[in-house]
């Protein structure tokens with residue numbers, strides 16, 4: 001059924017990422033440009049269920065393009081996973097006369113939107129916002145570029161102290177299911193080894209590689225570990241293993257944690273957010289629904305939700321080879 005879109009809701013859902021505010025701003029301003037009302041939905045699907053809405057116009061989003069986090073707040077809603085929760089959310093949207101919504105979030109948020117669309121024939125559009133870059137259908141998710149820069153900056157600082165004390169550092173970075181962050185920051189930060197969920201390096205090879213690098217004259221080392229790494233050991237267990245099995249190493253651990261999700265978005269993420277917001281609103285206006293907006297080869301693109309949520313985006317295998325060559 002073709003829907004006339006007069007009012008669009010926008011929400012941020014799941015783990016936040018830098019650039020979400022820039023995307024909210026873009027959705028709100030694209031709506032204003034096309035003479036469509038825009039409603040901010042607080043706290044993701046939780047706020048949708050509660051009817052926690054606010055009218056937004058072009059001026060409500062001033063001064064936020066450079067801000068990390070999300071002014072609309074974010075949440076992971078368990079109630080929205082139930083038909084009762086989604087029915088309540090649908091009633092709230094109807095009551096507020098909202099005709100469509102744009103959800104800025106990750107694959108879990110898109111799965112929710114897809115089910116909602118099927119159940120209520122309600123127009124929905126997604127903007128991929130996650131630092132993990134783990135979504136199919138876009139070369140970059142919102143916040144990924146900023147997170148890479150944040151992590152590289154942190155690794156540079158850790159390297160200063162690592163080399164002063166001739167230490168080996170295990171640095172844990174985010175990336176539950178994919179190693180995009182670890183692989184890229186590992187190369188950019190000059191890591192000796194990079195442990196990712198896609199590849200099982202194995203403890204023996206790790207030890208062998210550390211011995212080799214020490215023999216080749218390196219006095220300090222950095223090993224970047226994605227939180228979902230295949231060896232399956234936490235950075236603390238890796239430290240214990242090296243302590244017990246290798247002599248002459250002074251090992252330290254640094255878990256970067258949620259600082260990777262904060263901070264002012266990079267230029268790339270601000271531009272990407274602006275482009276994605278416009279594409280999302282204009283796609284809804286032209287009658288499209290149930291898609292995720294993405295970028296491929298610098299061109300905006302739409303991927304059906306069911307494809308976007310199906311798998312995880314693949315790492316670039318060439319980067320693994322480059323990393324091996326760089327650590328000679």
Ligand code: F6P
Nearest residue numbers: 015016130131132174175176227
């Ligand atoms: O934003 C994605 C992510 O950073 C994952 O890499 C990580 O596992 C997860 O979020 C942790 O998020 P939270 O602490 O909010 O559950």
